Amino acid sequence: MTKRSMYFKMIASSLIRRRSRMFVALLAVAVGATILSGLVTIYYDIPRQMGQEFRSYGANFILVPASGEEALSETSAEAAVSLIPSDEVVGIAPYRYETVKINEQPFMAAGTELEEARKASPYWFVSGDWPETDGSVLIGQEVADTIRLLPGNTFTMTGTDGNGESFSREFRVSGVVQTGGTEEAFIFMSMADFVAAMGESGAYDVVECSISAPQTELEDIAASVTERVPDVAPRLVTRVTRSEGTVLTKLQALVFLVTAVVLLLTMICVATTMMAVVAERRKEIGLKKALGAPNRNIILEFMGEGLLLGCLGGVLGVILGFGFAQLIGVNVFSRSVHFQAALAPVTLIASVLITGLACMIPVRSATDVDPAIVLRGE
Amino acid sequence: MFWRLVNGALFRQKGKMLMIAFTIALGASLATAMLNVMLDVGDKVNRELKTYGANINVIPKEASLLDDLYGVDEGSGVSDRYLQESEMGRLKTIFWAFNIVDFAPYLDAKIRMPESEDAIRLVGTWFANRLELPTGESLDTGIRNMKSWWTVDGEWLSDGDTDAAMVGRLLADRAGLSVGDRLSVSLGDKERNLTVKGIFDAGSEEDERVYVPLPIAQEMAGRAGLVTGVEVSALTTPDNELSRRAAQNPNSLSVKDWETWYCTAYVSAICYQIEEVLTDSVAKPIRQVAESEGAILEKTQLLMLLITVLSLAGAALGISNLVTASVMERSREIGLLKALGANNAPISWLVLTEILITGVIGGVIGYFVGLGFAQIIGQTVFDAAINIKPMVIPLVAILVFLVTLAGSIPSIRLLLSLRPAEVLHGR
Numbered sequence: 001m002t003k004r005s006m007y008f009k010m011i012a013s014s015l016i017r018r019r020s021r022m023f024v025a026l027l028a029v030a031v032g033a034t035i036l037s038g039l040v041t042i043y044y045d046i047p048r049q050m051g052q053e054f055r056s057y058g059a060n061f062i063l064v065p066a067s068g069e070e071a072l073s074e075t076s077a078e079a080a081v082s083l084i085p086s087d088e089v090v091g092i093a094p095y096r097y098e099t100v101k102i103n104e105q106p107f108m109a110a111g112t113e114l115e116e117a118r119k120a121s122p123y124w125f126v127s128g129d130w131p132e133t134d135g136s137v138l139i140g141q142e143v144a145d146t147i148r149l150l151p152g153n154t155f156t157m158t159g160t161d162g163n164g165e166s167f168s169r170e171f172r173v174s175g176v177v178q179t180g181g182t183e184e185a186f187i188f189m190s191m192a193d194f195v196a197a198m199g200e201s202g203a204y205d206v207v208e209c210s211i212s213a214p215q216t217e218l219e220d221i222a223a224s225v226t227e228r229v230p231d232v233a234p235r236l237v238t239r240v241t242r243s244e245g246t247v248l249t250k251l252q253a254l255v256f257l258v259t260a261v262v263l264l265l266t267m268i269c270v271a272t273t274m275m276a277v278v279a280e281r282r283k284e285i286g287l288k289k290a291l292g293a294p295n296r297n298i299i300l301e302f303m304g305e306g307l308l309l310g311c312l313g314g315v316l317g318v319i320l321g322f323g324f325a326q327l328i329g330v331n332v333f334s335r336s337v338h339f340q341a342a343l344a345p346v347t348l349i350a351s352v353l354i355t356g357l358a359c360m361i362p363v364r365s366a367t368d369v370d371p372a373i374v375l376r377g378e
Numbered sequence: 379m380f381w382r383l384v385n386g387a388l389f390r391q392k393g394k395m396l397m398i399a400f401t402i403a404l405g406a407s408l409a410t411a412m413l414n415v416m417l418d419v420g421d422k423v424n425r426e427l428k429t430y431g432a433n434i435n436v437i438p439k440e441a442s443l444l445d446d447l448y449g450v451d452e453g454s455g456v457s458d459r460y461l462q463e464s465e466m467g468r469l470k471t472i473f474w475a476f477n478i479v480d481f482a483p484y485l486d487a488k489i490r491m492p493e494s495e496d497a498i499r500l501v502g503t504w505f506a507n508r509l510e511l512p513t514g515e516s517l518d519t520g521i522r523n524m525k526s527w528w529t530v531d532g533e534w535l536s537d538g539d540t541d542a543a544m545v546g547r548l549l550a551d552r553a554g555l556s557v558g559d560r561l562s563v564s565l566g567d568k569e570r571n572l573t574v575k576g577i578f579d580a581g582s583e584e585d586e587r588v589y590v591p592l593p594i595a596q597e598m599a600g601r602a603g604l605v606t607g608v609e610v611s612a613l614t615t616p617d618n619e620l621s622r623r624a625a626q627n628p629n630s631l632s633v634k635d636w637e638t639w640y641c642t643a644y645v646s647a648i649c650y651q652i653e654e655v656l657t658d659s660v661a662k663p664i665r666q667v668a669e670s671e672g673a674i675l676e677k678t679q680l681l682m683l684l685i686t687v688l689s690l691a692g693a694a695l696g697i698s699n700l701v702t703a704s705v706m707e708r709s710r711e712i713g714l715l716k717a718l719g720a721n722n723a724p725i726s727w728l729v730l731t732e733i734l735i736t737g738v739i740g741g742v743i744g745y746f747v748g749l750g751f752a753q754i755i756g757q758t759v760f761d762a763a764i765n766i767k768p769m770v771i772p773l774v775a776i777l778v779f780l781v782t783l784a785g786s787i788p789s790i791r792l793l794l795s796l797r798p799a800e801v802l803h804g805r
């Protein structure tokens with residue numbers, strides 16, 4: 001039997017014969033590795049996941065006509081929108097405003113893509129339904145109170161179209177919007193209805209965008225829009241972007257600290273368990289020494305075991321940790337998390353290091369002692 | 379004899395027992411820190427979310443939220459209704475007064491600058507006004523805290539300034555104003571010279587406005603003691619089914635539901651209470667802020683809950699693992715006891731008592747260390763102390779107790795099933 005195969009035989013048999021103890025040790029390592037990979041995955045995914053939640057604050061990026069321009073032409077608006085990375089877009093709603101009259105009282109009508117407006121402003125509270133057919137509109141709470149309209153009612157809207165000719169059209173109220181802000185004084189209709197009443201102008205007053213990106217990235221987008229589409233002025237809604245930055249930084253710092261504390265404590269737990277498992281083998285070490293094994297060989301053997309345990313536990317931990325992060329992602333944010341590929345080797349190395357170190361301490365103290373004393377059971 | 383054995387085990391195996399106590403202390407401190415942070419995180423994040431500014435807007439009854447309807451602002455009932463400035467202190471006397479973090483009354487007026495036809499919006503407000511409350515306390519409140527996202531060149535106004543103004547970035551650029559310049563504004567036949575003390579970037583339509591201390595605006599508009607509205611920033615509880623029903627019509631609730639609603643910090647309940655103290659007012663939740671706060675709070679709490687559960691499970695496994703490992707290595711001692719004629723029950727009790735005493739010591743130390751960890755997290759992340767919840771103590775105690783039991787019972791059973799001769803022989 002060669003020296004090497006003897007080495008592997010010793011490691012394998014010590015793992016297999018001492019099944020229950022090794023299982024305890026493996027469990028400890030796996031739990032530690034699971035917590036490591038799970039928490040770190042979540043830590044890295046927090047800005048992305050929470051960033052999506054923060055989009056419930058609505059538009060964080062708006063396009064307005066550059067100074068000197070009257071309105072945003074559709075072509076330049078499209079050119080500007082095309083500069084926004086499409087996978088980060090939550091909703092982009094163009095708006096056109098016009099003053100109209102109902103019962104001779106003035107109101108503001110806004111034409112927009114209702115589907116997009118709904119995505120860009122998820123905080124709108126609509127009693128009734130969002131309009132689905134032509135000729136149905138959303139009205140603000142204030143409008144509803146002033147002219148006493150309820151969802152399902154119809155009303156006549158009059159005004160002058162783009163060519164200066166007056167029009168009179170019948171609309172059905174499909175829902176009433178509550179926001180607590182100025183939206184409550186508007187009448188929202190689909191762009192198609194708006195164009196049918198007011199005429200085609202080929203321009204928007206404002207485009208509201210909700211983009212899932214941090215402030216610095218929005219600033220970059222704004223810079224490239226200004227550069228490539230000169231007649232559009234992009235503006236960040238700093239109330240939303242800056243506050244999001246502040247709160248997200250805090251949240252990430254929180255998860256970071258929690259992760260650090262949990263990791264520290266778990267790693268110490270893993271180490272103490274490993275130490276306990278190895279410490280009870282002092283006799284075995286003494287026997288080996290008495291039979292003439294040099295310290296180096298004994299340390300190498302325990303290192304081999306530790307390495308194997310660390311690897312096994314690490315692999316288990318990577319899989320379980322990702323499963324756990326996925327569980328949190330799905331339960332808390334209803335979205336799956338990204339697998340951090342770089343984390344797998346880190347978890348493996350960390351678990352191997354910790355098991356190795358934890359084995360070393362009791363093995364060292366056992367090898368340093370005279371075998372006779374160890375064997376006598378002192 | 380029993381206690382002598384216990385004593386002997388605890389002291390003779392000092393190193394081993396210390397290690398178990400240490401691990402239990404670690405686990406207990408982890409549990410304490412995580413539970414305390416988790417229970418307090420809602421409150422802390424809620425305060426952080428105040429950086430989004432006001433979540434309640436109070437306006438006079440019948441007034442319109444939209445005062446810039448193109449060409450229809452005059453005579454449409456917009457500017458003839460007001461709230462009383464003198465009533466502002468009452469906001470801090472409502473049931474949820476403690477939850478009102480900041481508020482700022484404002485008075486809007488349309489002014490003109492020389493050589494310009496466009497009307498400009500002048501806003502008089504409080505910046506950091508010291509307010510003597512009816513309760514005898516005093517409080518600094520105003521937009522300086524509420525508009526945390528403003529970047530200001532120059533400096534913020536103070537409420538005592540008599541001829542100073544802050545100008546929005548867009549307006550300043552258009553009118554060629556910079557910090558220190560004189561600005562002459564007129565309203566009707568009143569004219570006034572103001573010094574530009576600061577230029578702010580708000581990233582919204584506020585960038586086109588001029589802000590001045592409230593008394594200046596009141597004097598120019600001839601509306602002494604009156605304000606157009608109040609922005610209120612309040613800590614609220616996320617909405618649920620009850621609060622949604624109440625928001626529709628509080629009177630539709632049963633007496634019991636109504637009391638629950640009134641005594642919970644729902645945004646609708648706070649609005650209702652504000653309407654009770656300010657004459658002829660309507661308080662509206664700004665849904666953009668109120669709704670999103672709820673969503674983010676819930677997510678954060680759920681996230682922390684799951685992380686806590688994970689780390690508790692990890693700590694529990696770690697502890698019970700170590701306990702199992704250390705009980706199992708005592709097979710020889712237990713074998714000897716059995717060989718000497720001891721029954722299973724006293725042996726189990728002996729081992730359990732030892733472990734539990736170690737557990738109690740470790741748990742107590744761990745609890746206090748955990749409080750330290752919680753405070754470190756609180757101070758570093760939120761710059762505020764984490765509230766220590768007494769309910770964490772029984773939770774940690776139960777956890778430590780169950781975990782040590784769970785860790786020791788299977789290994790004790792295993793050891794008891796061994797035959798003393800085999801164990802002693804050292805197979």
